[in-house]
Amino acid sequence: MFKQRAFGFWSGYTLGMFRWLPRSAAAAAGEHVHHVHDYLRTYRRRFTILDDRLELWFLGAATADLVPLLFGERFAAVWYRGVLVDPGSVRMRGSLRSHLAARPSRPVTAVTATHAHEEHTGNLRWAADHCQASLHLPGSVAGQLRAPTRLPIIRAFAFGTPAPVTGTVHDGSEAIDFPGGRLEVIPAPGHSSDHVVLYDRQERILLVGDTFIDTYFSASNAETDGTAWLATLEQLLTLDFDLMVEGHGRVHTLRRDVPDIPGVVVREDPRHILENKLRFLRGLAERAQDARDRGLSFNRAVAEAFPWEQRPSWERLIPDELARLTSFGEFSRHRLVRSLLAPSRR
Ligand SMILES: [Zn+2]
Numbered sequence: 001m002f003k004q005r006a007f008g009f010w011s012g013y014t015l016g017m018f019r020w021l022p023r024s025a026a027a028a029a030g031e032h033v034h035h036v037h038d039y040l041r042t043y044r045r046r047f048t049i050l051d052d053r054l055e056l057w058f059l060g061a062a063t064a065d066l067v068p069l070l071f072g073e074r075f076a077a078v079w080y081r082g083v084l085v086d087p088g089s090v091r092m093r094g095s096l097r098s099h100l101a102a103r104p105s106r107p108v109t110a111v112t113a114t115h116a117h118e119e120h121t122g123n124l125r126w127a128a129d130h131c132q133a134s135l136h137l138p139g140s141v142a143g144q145l146r147a148p149t150r151l152p153i154i155r156a157f158a159f160g161t162p163a164p165v166t167g168t169v170h171d172g173s174e175a176i177d178f179p180g181g182r183l184e185v186i187p188a189p190g191h192s193s194d195h196v197v198l199y200d201r202q203e204r205i206l207l208v209g210d211t212f213i214d215t216y217f218s219a220s221n222a223e224t225d226g227t228a229w230l231a232t233l234e235q236l237l238t239l240d241f242d243l244m245v246e247g248h249g250r251v252h253t254l255r256r257d258v259p260d261i262p263g264v265v266v267r268e269d270p271r272h273i274l275e276n277k278l279r280f281l282r283g284l285a286e287r288a289q290d291a292r293d294r295g296l297s298f299n300r301a302v303a304e305a306f307p308w309e310q311r312p313s314w315e316r317l318i319p320d321e322l323a324r325l326t327s328f329g330e331f332s333r334h335r336l337v338r339s340l341l342a343p344s345r346r
Helices: 002-042 066-071 090-102 124-131 139-146 153-159 226-236 270-293 298-305 311-315 317-326 333-340
Strands: 046-050 054-059 075-080 083-085 110-112 134-137 175-178 181-187 196-200 205-209 243-246 251-253
Touching: 002 066, 002 298, 002 311, 002 317, 054 090, 066 317, 075 090, 075 205, 090 124, 090 153, 110 124, 110 175, 124 134, 134 139, 181 226, 226 270, 226 333, 243 270, 251 270, 270 298, 270 333, 298 333, 311 317
Parallel strands: 083 110, 110 134, 205 243
Antiparallel strands: 046 054, 054 075, 075 083, 175 181, 181 196, 196 205, 243 251
16 A cells, blocks of 8 residues: 555656656756856956955866856855955866956955865965965864865866865954954855855855855755755844855845846845745755655655745756766755755654
């Protein structure tokens, strides 16, 4: 009886998938065109977001560029009042060097990163030395970068393997000062356990790194802790901010002092965006937990977490499967759902 019911669910689920596949393919094709368009119009460019205060410098390299072309996640360093944040991977060094050479009016006094992932951190020491700036990192990020673990082969191919960070690293676990102000450092585990966000309370600006990668991003990496991510989003929503810079080249704001920059500035209230992401993750967690509480299998919980009638389930099916296949299973919906379940239900 139980087996028959399970068979009924899976045949219905599979049929549903085939029914939604054409729409899913159309959505993926549309997204792909959009990604390529955004990639081309921001290719290795610099954009001033706020005069004399905030710029985005788009980075890349031949192998790394496969990521924005396939998945839409571009790479950009953030220059904020002299603090250079997430200056890219070793393979992107040439593009970073070009930006630094072209921007003598944008001195770098401090270099930092939001988390230890290699596409953000391969140039930390190099950039600090090159600019005669100080390197500031929270202890957990510095610890990982001083003794890095071996990268999965696909990531090493795309981004290059960073050398261990050596030399003086200032404690960047509380704040990073710049002339006339400071960036507060706030722990933000979820995307990775060491992740922090940087916050200028006076300017109401939040640099969130990979804490925000698309509202419905659902093919998570192995380190993702969905439960911690929920708590982080709740905490960020207690802060007062109206401009949010994400780690892959987008700025979300309604502020009129920010110019319209197609492909970069998204005219949405950043608080609404984080609220939507929180709602999406909570929905996944509740449906998956409910399935496990009813004694259903883990695979069934993943399927029930992504019901076909909900748009992100079919809209992101093809990109999620592509991410799973190209990363040899490292990035997947299963990873995200597992991390959202209570430990006894994983
Ligand atoms: Zn990351």
